Amino acid sequence: MASGKIELLIFAPSVPLEETPNGVCTYARNLMALLQGLGAIKAGLVAKSGSPPGLQHDGTYGYYLSQRSLLRRLTLRMFGVDAYESMMAWKFGRFVKNGPMQNSRCVIEMEEAFGQSRAVATHAGAPVVVRLHGPWFLVGRAQGVLDDARYRARVQREGEAIFSAAAVSAPSRFVLDAVEKFYEKKIDKKTVLPNPLPVYASDEQWKFDPENKTVVFVGRFDKVKGADIFIEAMFKLASRREAVRAIFVGPDDDRMQIGDGTPQSRKDFVAWCEERYAIACPIEFLGRKNGPEVTRIRKAAAVCVVSSRTEIFSYAVAEAFAQGVPTVASRVGGIPEIIEDGRTGLLFESEDADGLGACVQAVLDAPELALRLSENAKKVARKKFSGQALADAYLAFYQEVADVRAGGA
Incomplete structure (x- = not known):
């Protein structure tokens, strides 16, 4: 096993996390709290909208991927949401590559939405873990989205991103099995890790x-x-x-x-x-x-x-x-x-x-x-959903992903 602290960069749609009613943001907030105090990992945060989060708590730090509202409006109006998501993936990847996370044991974790993770991995030069929060072939159809060209293109991009990821984690066995059944492929490196929760007083x-x-x-x-x-x-x-x-x-x-x-x-x-x-x-x-x-x-x-x-x-x-x-x-x-x-x-x-x-x-x-x-x-x-055993399971998973990259660096 390679030595050195793992630097984990978690992607979230918006910050501050505690003010955003979104399951991905809830997961990111709870995961950072779960990993707090583990000496072998340092967790950071990057978001594509919201206010800069600043320092989260001891042992973690916050990053902010700035998003200019005028650029966002122009891109969406002229080229559509797909082009906008591609642009944000490029900005995220360049941010990581040019930012302070230069550790050979850096790992990025982000959701599967729009297949962004594939472009991020290309531009960042770091392994990306795809966390299955809501693949569009499941959530889109449940919402009643029409099975049109736009729907199929997004589903295809997400599939390509999932199966090209360094690893895939999921909060349930259900979603892992559903992904493999829908795309008729097996994910090479995968694990089920329940979403962490805070301990209520x-x-x-x-x-x-x-x-x-x-x-x-x-x-x-x-x-x-x-x-x-x-x-x-x-x-x-x-x-x-x-x-x-x-x-x-x-x-x-x-x-x-x-x-x-x-x-x-x-x-x-x-x-x-x-x-x-x-x-x-x-x-x-x-x-x-x-x-x-x-x-x-x-x-x-x-x-x-x-x-x-x-x-x-x-x-x-x-x-x-x-x-x-x-x-x-x-x-x-x-x-x-x-x-x-x-x-x-x-x-x-x-x-x-x-x-x-x-x-x-x-x-x-x-x-x-x-x-x-x-x-x-x-x-x-x-x-x-809480405690040392769950924290250790997350840490072991990230260590395995980081060791593969460090061993080939």
């Missing part, structure tokens, strides 16, 4: 309250997150006069692609439900909230619901587990790798609003079930 942990009937959904109003399934399930419970308080935490302006590709607003969908079930909307819409606010809202819930149509990992499930909130989720993607049905949470079939409602009612009606799910979920979160 005792005053952020869920506590059982027999009078609490609050059901919380945290996410966007789109097809991927299945917000329409949650909303309709809450309407169905309310139409049966079940005593449930439903809360929706997420942006107010999201729109969902419906069957013919037409965007539909959340307001329009709620109006459709009100007409269909002949009742007023039973859901409180709180809008977008930051991390600490979501933590507080989730702690006060009786049940956390995740109704996604596909999930690579599901931070909503993992964070609810870490707080000990009883969780009901759809049986899709990587979620069954987190939830053991009936032991750590309850699963329902995707698109089944009645099944979702039945699971919610089961938790609300059975205190012993809620308490058992909570305790078991916290144990899973402590074992899988």
